[in-house]
Amino acid sequence: MDSQQQAQTAALHRIEAWSNVTETQVQTLTRNRAVGQVAFSASLLASGSGHTGPFNTDTTLVFRGVVSNIGNAYNPHTGIFTAPVRGAYHFEFYVFGSGGSHDSVVGLEKNGEHVFIAQQNYSHVKEPF
Template identity: 50%
Template sequence: MNSTCLWVLLLLCGLTSAEVGENVVETRSCFPDMCDLLREFGSMADKLKVMETRLQDSESRLQNSETGLKMTKTRLKMTETRLQDSETRLKMTETRLQDSETGLKMTETRLKMTETRLQDSESRLEVSEARLKIGETRLSDSEHQILDLKSKERTKVIFSAAIGGSADVGPFNTDTTLVYRTVITNIGNAYNAATGIFTAPVPGVYYFTFFCHAGGHYEVMLFLFKNGEKIVEIHDHSSYWDTADNGGNAVFLQLQQRDQVYVRMRANSHVWGDDYVTTFSGSLVTQM
């Protein structure tokens, strides 16, 4: 409205100037205040236009700023909402992490306990294995002993033999191994009736006896030998008034396998031979 009035005044001023034409000086001199006023109004109108333009720009910018502010507020709310969600999730995650750490600690504790129990079990197992080995060794030794005992029980060595015949044996010019040809018992077949020699089949302790019957007119001297070593003997002097003599001896011998035992008669000595007197016997007492 102010702008319109200003334009009307400017128009009237222009018309007045045109009508007087040559009387400008007069008009100016007549209305000096009006012209100054009109000039001021014109300047103010220009300023007003500029101000209105700037105002419109400012209002436009203000609207844009308000729109941007609204959008910023909306984005801020969304960001705050997201932040709250993130904080909530973070708290949940931290809680889960704490639970996991607690569970991990419990698991580690259980693991340590399990490892300790495992070590104890392994130690006990080693002790048990050692005891088992000792037991197995003892069992094996016992089994071997049982087998040895059974073997010893199965090994039977018993023999008895007589000179045989029905006449004097001797005297001879040299020492002679007596051969007891009449075999009474020969369990284990360790006695050889062809040579008169007993050969030990297994190591052990053996019991031997030898007896003789003889007339008094010759000396009697018999020796029990082990591998050429004289062990025990029977000795009876000759006698013309004693027509018959009997003698005997016995001994325990520890023999190794293949040791030999036999009876030898001294030179110029004699015994009576038949199936009932003058015998040689032996048996295995215990196996070693």
Template identity: 45%
Template sequence: MMVMKVATIKMKLLVLVLAAQLLKVNSNEDIDEEAIEEVFVELNRRIQEVKKFCSMQVSAVKQVAFSAVLHPPKTSGLGIIGPFSDIANLVHPHVITNTGGAYKAHTGVFTAPVKGVYFFTFTTHSWAKNADIGVALYRNQAEALRVCEHQDDGDNGDYATNSAALILEPGDTVSLRLPKGFQVAASVEFNIHTFSGFLLYQL
């Protein structure tokens, strides 16, 4: 990471500066061992400060990852969600992983805790004939991408997936939404419709 590289450079410069001080001390004919020892003690103290700084920066790095599953509004089997007369938020209530707690199962919304590059992926399932199927990934209130298809009378079950890397600011939200007039399918027993994301690195 950039922070670690900067800290390493600072440590190297520090060693060079104190080494130069040590050489200056050694060039003095009246030097004694006590003065040399003081230079080494100061060198060690400053190195420990840089190491502590590096450790604090590493511990401050956020670990963020989630995976959640869409369930149909029924108690068993396969269920259809949609179509609706307007765009609808798809709430994935069954959480598999939620490291960092940035995904809220009751709203289906991910909120970025830090500025960084995040990766999101989703898989949707459909079980329909003569219907528009698919979902859209939203960053805040703007659609980032979607996957969609019109299934004709000869079609039936189908899967589709899509992914994106997004630069997010703290507080930015990401969610899956069902476009107006579209529908998808989900299962109670099987995790066939999923939404996942994680932080690649902080900026």
């Protein structure tokens, strides 16, 4: 093979590789655009009041009272939110221990890693009622 043909073959391989990368990027952008907006709002109980726990091991809390689930990224059966697109997400929850013998602890995990934890020590809780 002469040098001109080798150069053309190398250029063709670079163009094919670039085309594959571009196609992957277009597919990702198309998928992200199709998802649109993502948001959910939920409470632990579907209705009424009650207690959750205590648990002896780490337990995924399943928020049964789904108020909204735009984009269906929250699974109300598993309690897991899966972010379908890159972006900033805001999570907010409140911890209240009504006294007793157990601390109230809740944490947020991302891909199995602790992001943050909130705890209320039962020995410092005063009954509000």
